[in-house]
Amino acid sequence: xxxxxxxxxxxxxxxGAAVLAGCKAAGPLTAPAEPPRVSIVRVPAYDQSLYGxxxxxxxxxxxxxxxxxxxxxxxxxxxxxxxxINTHPMLVHAAxxxxxxxxxxxxxxxxxxxxxxxxLDLADxxxxxxxxxxxxxxxxxxxxxxxxxxxxxxRFSRISKLYLPNTVLGADLLVSMPKMKTHxxxxxxxxxxxxxxxxxxxxxxxxxxxxxxxxxxxxIADLHAIYPRKFAIVDAIVGMEGNGPIQGVPKNVGVxxxxxxxxxxxxxxxxxxxxxxxxxxxxxxxxxxxAQIAEQGIQQTGxxxxxxxxxxxxxxxFKTLRMA
Amino acid sequence: MRTGDAGxxxxxxxxxxxxxxDALIAKQNxxxxxxxxxxxxxxxxxxxxxxxxxxxGETVSARRGLDWLASTARPDGGWPPRxxxxxxxxxxxxxxxxxxxxxxxxxxxxxIDWLLETTGEETTRVFRLREFLLGxxxxxxxxxxxxxxxxxxxxxxxxxxxxxxLALEKQFRRHPSPEIRHRIDAGRHFLLDxxxxxxxxxxxxxxxxxxxxxxxxxxxxxxxxxxxxxRAPQVERGLNAAQQFLAECRSADALNWLRFGxxxxxxxxxxxxxxxxxxxxxxxxxxxxxxxxxxxxxxxTFWG
Numbered sequence: 001x002x003x004x005x006x007x008x009x010x011x012x013x014x015x016g017a018a019v020l021a022g023c024k025a026a027g028p029l030t031a032p033a034e035p036p037r038v039s040i041v042r043v044p045a046y047d048q049s050l051y052g053x054x055x056x057x058x059x060x061x062x063x064x065x066x067x068x069x070x071x072x073x074x075x076x077x078x079x080x081x082x083x084x085i086n087t088h089p090m091l092v093h094a095a096x097x098x099x100x101x102x103x104x105x106x107x108x109x110x111x112x113x114x115x116x117x118x119x120l121d122l123a124d125x126x127x128x129x130x131x132x133x134x135x136x137x138x139x140x141x142x143x144x145x146x147x148x149x150x151x152x153x154x155r156f157s158r159i160s161k162l163y164l165p166n167t168v169l170g171a172d173l174l175v176s177m178p179k180m181k182t183h184x185x186x187x188x189x190x191x192x193x194x195x196x197x198x199x200x201x202x203x204x205x206x207x208x209x210x211x212x213x214x215x216x217x218x219x220i221a222d223l224h225a226i227y228p229r230k231f232a233i234v235d236a237i238v239g240m241e242g243n244g245p246i247q248g249v250p251k252n253v254g255v256x257x258x259x260x261x262x263x264x265x266x267x268x269x270x271x272x273x274x275x276x277x278x279x280x281x282x283x284x285x286x287x288x289x290x291a292q293i294a295e296q297g298i299q300q301t302g303x304x305x306x307x308x309x310x311x312x313x314x315x316x317x318f319k320t321l322r323m324a
Numbered sequence: 325m326r327t328g329d330a331g332x333x334x335x336x337x338x339x340x341x342x343x344x345x346d347a348l349i350a351k352q353n354x355x356x357x358x359x360x361x362x363x364x365x366x367x368x369x370x371x372x373x374x375x376x377x378x379x380x381g382e383t384v385s386a387r388r389g390l391d392w393l394a395s396t397a398r399p400d401g402g403w404p405p406r407x408x409x410x411x412x413x414x415x416x417x418x419x420x421x422x423x424x425x426x427x428x429x430x431x432x433x434x435x436i437d438w439l440l441e442t443t444g445e446e447t448t449r450v451f452r453l454r455e456f457l458l459g460x461x462x463x464x465x466x467x468x469x470x471x472x473x474x475x476x477x478x479x480x481x482x483x484x485x486x487x488x489x490l491a492l493e494k495q496f497r498r499h500p501s502p503e504i505r506h507r508i509d510a511g512r513h514f515l516l517d518x519x520x521x522x523x524x525x526x527x528x529x530x531x532x533x534x535x536x537x538x539x540x541x542x543x544x545x546x547x548x549x550x551x552x553x554x555r556a557p558q559v560e561r562g563l564n565a566a567q568q569f570l571a572e573c574r575s576a577d578a579l580n581w582l583r584f585g586x587x588x589x590x591x592x593x594x595x596x597x598x599x600x601x602x603x604x605x606x607x608x609x610x611x612x613x614x615x616x617x618x619x620x621x622x623x624x625t626f627w628g
Contacts, residue, residue, distance in 0.1 A: 115527050117483075117542060120605055121575035144360040144606070147406065163409060184533050202366060203405050205414065205474020206483060206527055213445065213478050247535050315533070 036261035036292070037061065038268045040303040043237050044254045046090045054094035054233075057258050058102055060301065063231065066103035068172035071140075072096060075178045075194050076111045077246055079125040084250040087179050087235045089131035091256070095177060095233055096132065109135070110167050112142030112197045114207045119143060140167045143201035154225045156285050157218035159210070163203045168227065174198075175231045176262060180239035180269050182248055182312050186216050187280050187321045188273060189245050190266040191232035195223040217281035224262060224286045232265040233258045236272065241312035248313075255308050267293035268300065274311040276323045345377055345614070349385045351607060356392030357407075358607045365392060367403050367415040371422060372611035378426070379618060379625045390426055393419060401434030402442075412438060414474045414484035420491035421626070424498070436495050439488050440507055443470035444480025470507075471514035481528040482518055482543050485511050486550035493552070494628060515547050516558045523561030524569070541569035545581030549627075552588040563591050570596075576604045580612035587620065588627070596620070 039060055043053050058065075072095055074087035092109060099107045109132070116122050119141040129135045145165035152159060168174055178194035186193060196211060196219070204210045211219040234257040240248040253272060259265040263286055267277035277283050277293045284293075291297035295305070314321060351373075352358055357365025358373040374389040397403060402412025403419045416438050424432035445451050447470040465471075471480035472488040489511045496504045520530040524539025525547040531537060544566050551559050563586065570582045570593075579598055586592040604610045615626040 116540065118575045118577040120603075121577070141361075144366070146363045147408075149408070163406075202360070202368075203409060203413075205478075205481065207481070209473065209478040209481065210475055243533070243535050247537065317533070 035297055035299040036259060036264035037299040037301060038257065038259035038264050039301045040268070040305070040308060041256045042254055042303055042308070043256050046088050046237060050090055050094040051097060053256065054098040055101060057233065057256065058098050061231070061258065061260060063102065063173070065099055065173060067105045069170065070099045070104045070107045070173045070175060071168055071171035072107065072109045072175045072177055073168070073194060073197060074109065074111055075197065076113050076119070076122050076126055077115065079116070079122055084179065084238045084240050085246055086126040087177050088237065089126060089128045091233070091235045091237070092128070092177060093132045095175065096138070108138050108140055108167065110140040110142050110165070112165070112200055114196060114201070117143070117201065117206055140165070142168065142198055145200060147200055147203065150226055152222040152226055154222065156221035157214035159214045159219065159222060162226070163200060164198060164226070165200055168198045171229070173229050173231055174227050175233060177233045177235065180234050180236035180253065180257070180273065182241055182244035182273070182314060182318070184243055184245070184315060184317070186220070186282060187318050188270050188275050190234055190269040191262040192220050192224050192266050192282060192286065195220065195227065198223065217285055220282035221285040230262055231258070231260055232262045234265060234269055236269065239273070239312065243315050251310070251312055253308060253310055255303060261292070263287055263292045264298045268298060268305060271295065271305045271323065272309050274309055274323045275321045279321045345380045345382065348373055348377060348607070348610060349382060352385055352388065356388035358389070360606045360608065364406065366406050367393070367396065368405065368418055369607035369611070371415070371418040372608045374422065375626055376611035376614040379623060394428065394431065397431060401438040403435070411475060414472060414487060417472070417484065417487035417491045421494060436492070439472070439492060440503060442472060442476055444473045445477050446479045465514070466517065469510040469513040469517070471511045480514060482515060482525050482547055483527065485514055486546040489550040512551055512554055515551060516556055519558035519562060522565070524565030525562065539565055541566070541573045541575065541578035542581050544569060545578065545583070545585035548585030549581065549588055559589070563589055567591065574599060574602055576602050576609040576613065580609065580616055583616045583620070592620070
């Protein structure tokens with residue numbers, strides 16, 4: 001029961017950044033028995049080196065996917081090829097090949113964009129058809145997939161039920177593959193916010209406004225709790241700063257961030273963007289314990305945060321999220 | 325070429341779609357409905373498929389589709405997006421586009437009533453009172469112009485509002501009423517309010533947080549269709565944007581709606597043919613292409 005109380009404290013705390021900061025400073029942080037591991041791997045560009053890097057990432061995290069069904073969930077938002085809105089197709093293809101090489105029984109790529117209905121046209125414009133052979137055979141439009149009714153386990157939001165795609169619910173491993181971006185409503189969007197794309201537009205519309213009305217932070221926390229077997233691979237080779245997640249500008253970071261614990265991965269990404277993860281509402285809500293997103297509670301491998309951190313430009317509304 | 329119900333010739337193969345009426349029928353599920361691509365039946369593709377095959381005289385298949393729709397109607401008069409979803413949604417507007425004699429007069433009337441009773445949550449009295457009590461003085465939307473949401477209890481958007489207007493406009497032509505006229509006019513006002521600065525429409529957020537956002541081709545075509553007969557600078561800018569999209573866009577879904585939107589304003593280029601490289605992947609894309617092609621040739625069963 002203490003976990004629920006902890007979350008309630010977080011819910012209350014998320015009302016104000018100052019309160020959150022106070023929480024962080026006030027109580028001793030209980031480190032989990034095995035701290036979550038997050039790797040930061042330097043990948044300077046979208047080129048062939050990505051394929052080797054991705055294999056090493058999966059090996060490094062000792063992911064046993066032999067005989068398992070893996071679903072890769074990139075972030076596809078808008079049509080414009082020349083921008084940094086969408087997860088780069090080469091990163092997704094590299095992960096696709098790496099998981100197959102690791103013995104996965106099947107690897108599918110699945111996404112349900114939030115604004116545009118013509119998902120495959122969007123994927124085409126984003127370069128997915130060009131980069132990934134037989135893309136249409138391995139892709140599932142989550143907006144139109146068959147669904148099952150799920151009751152959120154923790155009820156952070158007022159949503160009592162969600163219809164979610166069977167492709168994702170049936171996956172042995174759901175790999176969230178977002179772009180590292182600022183977000184004009186919740187501050188930062190990384191692997192957990194990317195789960196919005198698993199909510200089918202065919203049921204909830206374009207945009208998936210029911211999630212907004214239920215509270216965006218709360219809905220993200222709900223979705224995080226619904227999917228138990230996740231891995232996160234964040235495209236931070238080129239991210240987006242400013243008025244993200246659509247109208248921002250490219251930001252070179254040159255890394256891929258990954259790990260089994262999306263909370264720890266997203267908190268690390270925030271620190272790389274020089275955003276205080278304790279001030280991101282959904283991270284606090286979803287964390288059973290503050291230690292999950294505290295830097296000292298995360299086992300960092302590869303590059304250090306300080307060696308790759310680069311401040312992402314924030315819109316005025318979110319200037320208060322900047323790390324001290 | 326096939327012969328329609330009334331014996332009139334119906335051209336089927338002049339469309340850009342590679343899927344024939346026969347193939348469309350072959351995609352029908354055993355329960356009578358249609359999937360988007362494959363899998364279980366959904367309301368949206370079922371409505372479009374029924375509309376596309378009815379003029380070809382495929383009455384057995386269409387009847388099975390209509391029976392599926394009858395079986396999925398909800399007690400409140402609306403339709404869910406899929407049979408197992410226990411809530412009526414925007415697809416009720418699509419169902420209401422069907423001819424009452426096909427859907428059933430009583431069922432059709434209940435669908436129209438559902439549309440008349442449904443508004444975006446942001447313009448409801450309860451929400452506005454709550455916002456007032458919370459001290460939120462800036463309205464999300466002008467309460468004088470209620471429009472339609474994807475799902476009740478959420479805000480109004482361009483897509484569901486356009487579909488609802490089309491359904492109500494069709495009904496108004498059959499049975500004029502002040503109530504229907506009021507909702508059509510209010511919905512159109514909402515659409516004009518949500519036009520993008522550069523012309524056209526996106527999903528319904530033309531300027532989020534004060535940053536102008538670009539239009540989408542598919543919603544531009546859809547909104548223009550719903551604004552048939554409306555003279556306004558937003559419509560003119562939207563038509564210009566639509567013509568540019570028509571020349572550049574290769575999305576089957578978007579092109580269908582652009583053709584519709586431009587045609588109802590008399591601005592579809594004469595003899596327009598969809599580019600050969602356009603791929604029709606879903607039942608709605610294929611069905612709408614067949615419907616638009618037939619309409620461009622003088623048999624408009626979609627808009628009547």
